[in-house]
Amino acid sequence: MDQVIGQDRRRFLGATAMTVAAARLGMVGPAQARSNKSKPAPRPAAGTGPHTSLGPLKQIDAGVLNTGYAEAGPATGRPVILLHGWPYDIHSFVDVAPLLASAGYRIIVPHLRGHGTTRFLSGETPRYGQPSAVAVDIVALMEALQIRKPVIAGFDWGARTANIIAALWPERCKAMVSVSGYLIGSQEAGKVPLPPKSELDWWYQFYFATERGRAGYDKYRHDFAKLIWQTASPKWNFDDATFDRSAASFDNPDHVGIVIHNYRWRQGLAEGEPKYDDLERRLAEFPVITVPTITLEGDANGAPHLEPGSYAKKFSGKYSHRDIKGGIGHNLPQEAPKAFADAVVEVDGY
Secondary structure (H helix, E strand, O other), X not given: OHHHHHXXXXXXXXXXXXXXXXXXXXXXXXXXXXXXXXXXXXXXXXXXOOOOOXXXXXXXXXXXXXXXXXXXXXXXXXXEEXXXXXXXXXXXXXXXXXXXXXXXXXXXEEOOOOOOOOEEOOOOOOOOOOHHHHHHHHHHHHHHOXXXXXXXXXXXXXXXXXXXXXXXXXXXXXXXXXXXXXXXXXXXXXXXXXXXXXXXXXXXXXXXXXXXXXXXXXXXXXXXXXXXXXXXXXXXXXXXXXXXXXXXXXXXXXXXXXXXXXXXXHOOOOOOOHHHHHHHHHHOOOOOEOOOEEEEEEOOOOOOOOOHHHOHHHEOOOEEEEEEOOOOOOOHHHHOHHHHHXXXXXXXXX
């Protein structure tokens, strides 16, 4: 089946479907793995390296949240904000943060809303997960920490959040590292149907659209997340300890609500918070990103993603792309920390 899916995706990524795919892929997270004709041997199990923790977490009130975050490096260092995806957490940067801290950067790694120790300050705040709300959270965190213009780097939800900040508030983003390129999307783009075998890659989004899916994710969130890890990074032989460190973050009381709303909103099945309507309208125009950017892609990313040439023109500032070899999947920072850290340092010098 994987081979059939891979063949279909190659046809799908042809010129006739590129525009629709670009819009749709701007709104997705990891999905079913695709096959590779040449399959390298599985990489050694993760979790046996020198870093298994980002150290004690800090908490700060920022916007509508009390945000939990890790900090590393000198307080006077140039700031870098590292943003995780779903279903992952701050441990995606467990080896990236020390590399950048040793280079003199001040590193901030926050738990996104619905993850880890991040909590809403009020029980009355809607538990929405729409992309603009997540981006506003990070801008509020920057304000709370008095960080004016950091390098922002991330993958999956984190890359999308970085894209949104760079597009809407370029004065607040010095430069950006984005795994899988340009990820800004809209509800209208999410309504466009794709070929059936391509839709298969988004199976979990259809599942989440149902109440059974909500209940299933709530009941089996540990097993569900592990399945996504395996299919999104098919060459990454991570160990149980590595997964369990991140899986603990999914016990957040708002986690299921945030995740379900995020994917239902993308499909146009759930309303967003009205105060973000103007931001979403601006994002629906797919704005060009002007800040210096490096995009990264792993050679074994099992999540749907476009070829770099399809989104290069969405970056009008200094821009370059890196293909990361070695069986690297969707969780690129944790699977290839040096390559990710090197990209941060390089784009900071642009």
